[in-house]
Amino acid sequence: MKPEARTESCKATTEQEIASLFDRWNQSLQTGDPQKVVVNYASGSILLPTLSNKPRLTPAEKEDYFHHFLEDRPSGMIDMRTVELGCNTAVDTGLYTFTFATTGAKISGRYTYTYRWNDSQWLITSHHSSLMPEKK
Secondary structure, three states, X not given: OOOOOOOOOOOOOOHHHHHHHHHHHHHHHHOOOHHHHHOOEEEEEEEEOOOOOOOEOOHHHHHHHHHHHHHHOEEEEEEEEEEEEOOOEEEEEEEEXXXXXXXXXXXXXXXXXXXXXXXXXXXXXXXXXXXXXXXX
């Protein structure tokens, strides 16, 4: 018996659409509500956060991280990026800077977001963020 061919249709997308997903995520930070940030993540996704050594796998673990991260009112800005498009997947990777309104502190980091189209929206499947290793 011959196996049936998989017929997955690919969501048409652009680099601009994928780049705008960071803006969506960053705007959810501005709400100060960790739950509004976590809805950007797919079930089964992983967050490897900037300011914690602990991988966050569950929505509750991600919410716990963002509860603390949001305390100083962060706002992110992309410094450089590369976007790779696939069939119902995309990768946005580069450098970003966060400014914390409460303290005035700025941190620069490296990031990678991977996304998957779930037939209605793009969701983060993995998010890795780390501080820049070398001081300027």
